[in-house]
Amino acid sequence: MPKSLDTSGGLRWHLRALWRRGQWRDTTRQIADWLATTQPASRHLLLIGGSAGWMMSSLWLQRFSRIDLIDLDPYAHRLFRWNHGRALRESGTELHYADFDALGSLDSLLKRHPKASIFFDNVLGQHLFRIRQIERAEADLARIAKQLKGRDWGSVHDLFSGPTNPLKLPVSPITQFDALREPNGLVADGLSGTPLHHRLLAQVGGEPDWVDHLTSEVFPVGTRSRLIAWPFLPDYAHWLQAGWVNESKRG
Numbered sequence: 001m002p003k004s005l006d007t008s009g010g011l012r013w014h015l016r017a018l019w020r021r022g023q024w025r026d027t028t029r030q031i032a033d034w035l036a037t038t039q040p041a042s043r044h045l046l047l048i049g050g051s052a053g054w055m056m057s058s059l060w061l062q063r064f065s066r067i068d069l070i071d072l073d074p075y076a077h078r079l080f081r082w083n084h085g086r087a088l089r090e091s092g093t094e095l096h097y098a099d100f101d102a103l104g105s106l107d108s109l110l111k112r113h114p115k116a117s118i119f120f121d122n123v124l125g126q127h128l129f130r131i132r133q134i135e136r137a138e139a140d141l142a143r144i145a146k147q148l149k150g151r152d153w154g155s156v157h158d159l160f161s162g163p164t165n166p167l168k169l170p171v172s173p174i175t176q177f178d179a180l181r182e183p184n185g186l187v188a189d190g191l192s193g194t195p196l197h198h199r200l201l202a203q204v205g206g207e208p209d210w211v212d213h214l215t216s217e218v219f220p221v222g223t224r225s226r227l228i229a230w231p232f233l234p235d236y237a238h239w240l241q242a243g244w245v246n247e248s249k250r251g
């Protein structure tokens with residue numbers, strides 16, 4: 001398993017996120033800038049896989065009157081309060097927490113909260129590495145947009161990740177691209193040629209053998225998204241995809 005993929009939650013993730021906070025600052029800011037452009041339809045948010053919200057914007061969270069953080073990680077909610085509690089008290093946002101498998105029970109979760117907006121916070125790209133079955137992960141991820149049809153939802157998730165050579169080209173999160181989910185796949189503005197991951201790899205000095213997190217077709221056709229580089233380690237980078245689907249407003 002690639003070295004970053006066993007750390008999607010738990011104590012190891014928290015220690016790493018705390019330690020690398022400075023190096024991840026530009027990526028976190030780019031996520032916050034993108035979040036600021038979203039227009040969630042509800043003031044109730046289901047935040048799935050939010051962990052401690054190390055890369056989450058307090059300012060964005062303050063828009064909601066109620067947040068339900070759902071994360072398998074038993075450390076998540078205390079650390080989430082540590083990172084965002086003060087801001088949420090200031091905005092009068094209620095925070096609830098539950099630790100069940102939100103992807104496995106997505107249908108019942110959506111039924112229980114028919115009006116809430118949903119945000120998958122860097123969790124969909126980890127699905128393959130949690131369940132370790134490619135075909136099942138592909139099927140689960142392909143089903144998500146159908147399960148969420150008519151709902152207001154967004155996601156930031158790993159698209160590709162892999163080793164980089166810092167001597168070849170230092171990983172820099174300055175680069176970001178807007179992208180569009182077209183019927184035959186994901187197309188990024190300003191990055192012509194295929195496959196997309198080869199183009200993205202070249203932007204961050206990537207070495208061959210990048211991992212595909214199977215998420216490039218999670219959003220429905222027509223969804224615009226932003227691709228953001230994340231220098232996870234000095235020699236290992238991720239490309240994140242951030243998108244929002246406002247179907248509840250269209251319908």
Ligand SMILES: C[S@@+](CC[C@H](N)C(=O)[O-])C[C@H]1O[C@@H](n2cnc3c(N)ncnc32)[C@H](O)[C@@H]1O
Binds near residue numbers: 007017055123
């Ligand atoms: C990479 S971390 C998210 C980091 C977070 N965005 C942050 O800013 O700190 C992914 C999180 O998803 C959680 N997770 C993974 N699969 C899940 C599932 N099926 N249901 C609920 N939580 C899940 C993990 O426990 C982990 O905390």
